[in-house]
Structures are given as C-alpha cells and as structure tokens.
Amino acid sequence: MSNLNQTLSNSISCLQGSKLINTISDILFGSCLAAPVAILCTIFINRTGRKLLFITVATLTGLSIFLIWLIDKTITAQIFATIFTTIAVNGWIPLELWSAELFPTELRASAVGFVNFISGLGFLLGILTFSLIFHxxxxxxxxxxxxxxTFGGLLSCLLPDTTGADID
Incomplete structure (x- = not known):
C-alpha cells in the first residue's frame, strides 16, 4: 500500500500549482498558433509534397517533446511545449490526405475507414497508456x-510520395 501512495504522490507532484497553470497556458497558446500553421500546411501540402510535409511535422513533434524533457529552464520548456502543440495538431492534415492516396481508387474508401478505425483505437489506447505510465x-x-x-516520421521515408502522381 505504501508503494501505491508513493507512486500517486510522485505523479501528483508532476503537475500542480504553477506547473499546471503553465501547462494549460502552453496548450492554449499552442492551440491559438495552430490555425496559422494549418493555413501554412494547406498551402505547402502541394508545394513540398505530402510525404515531406508529414515527415517534417512528425519528426519535429517528436523532437520538440524530447527537447521539453531535456531542457531544464521553464521558459524554454514552455516554448517547446507550445511548438509541440502547434505542430502536433496540424500533423493530421498531410497524414489524412497522404494515407488516402496510398491506396488504389477501388480500395480507398475502405482503407481510409479502416485507418480511421485503427487511429481511433490507438487514440483510446494512447489515453489509457499515458495515464498508466504517468502514475x-x-x-x-x-x-x-x-x-x-520521431520513429514514425523517419519510418515514413519508406512510403511513396503521392504528390502530383496519377493514383487511378
């Protein structure tokens, strides 16, 4: 029982008081910055390509999380948390378009439905895993x-780029 109490006290000390307020403000600020970044993603998705844009977004998301962990100064960690929120929210733009284009036309609707189902399942498992690991x-x-x-972004290098390709 004492191990459980110690684990709970360690997890509670992660976010409380000013740390909690800073975290919430970082998420809010990052969400406000997400709209202009979404516009930029929409503009650049055909210019840079879906593959390059997704690799960049996924890798920068992973690196920003890693830098949050490495940085010991509060303001710098807040900046990287804001960058993470801004980029992570917009990672879905190239991913959804690109994943739909990776499949032949006759399978595209079913494949996108299956990918969305797996994504939803991953989302739920991610929430459960995060809360268990957090404690x-x-x-x-x-x-x-x-x-x-970071691994997902780098692994995406193995997939074909569908920008400007005839996918019929």
Whole structure:
C-alpha cells in the first residue's frame, strides 16, 4: 500500500500549482498558433509534397517533446511545449490526405475507414497508456511519445510520395 501512495504522490507532484497553470497556458497558446500553421500546411501540402510535409511535422513533434524533457529552464520548456502543440495538431492534415492516396481508387474508401478505425483505437489506447505510465513516471510520458513520433516520421521515408502522381 505504501508503494501505491508513493507512486500517486510522485505523479501528483508532476503537475500542480504553477506547473499546471503553465501547462494549460502552453496548450492554449499552442492551440491559438495552430490555425496559422494549418493555413501554412494547406498551402505547402502541394508545394513540398505530402510525404515531406508529414515527415517534417512528425519528426519535429517528436523532437520538440524530447527537447521539453531535456531542457531544464521553464521558459524554454514552455516554448517547446507550445511548438509541440502547434505542430502536433496540424500533423493530421498531410497524414489524412497522404494515407488516402496510398491506396488504389477501388480500395480507398475502405482503407481510409479502416485507418480511421485503427487511429481511433490507438487514440483510446494512447489515453489509457499515458495515464498508466504517468502514475509510474513523468519522464516516461515524455520519452515514449517523443520516440514514437520521431520513429514514425523517419519510418515514413519508406512510403511513396503521392504528390502530383496519377493514383487511378
């Protein structure tokens, strides 16, 4: 029972008081910046390509999380948290378009539906995993998404780019 109390007290100390207020303000500020970045993503999606844009967004998301963990100054961590929120929200723009174009026309609707189902399942499992890991280690809740986002962005280099391609 004492281990459970110690684990709970460690997880509560991760976010309380001014840390909680700073975190909420970072998320709010990052969400406000997400709109102009979404416009830029929409403009650049055909110029840079879906693949390059997604790789950039996913890798920058992972690196910004990793830098939040490494930085020991509060203001710098807040800046990277804002960058993370801004970029992560817009990562879906090239991903959804690109994932739809990776499949032949006759399979596209079913494939996108299946990908969305898997994404929703991953979203739910991510929330559960995050909350379970958070109660064990604050550091792990930052490192796991940092590694997964960076790995996902780099692994996307193996997929074809569909920008300007005839996908019929």
């Amino acid at each position: 064990v280690s604050c550091t792990a809740t930052l490192l796991l998404p940092a590694i997964l986002c």
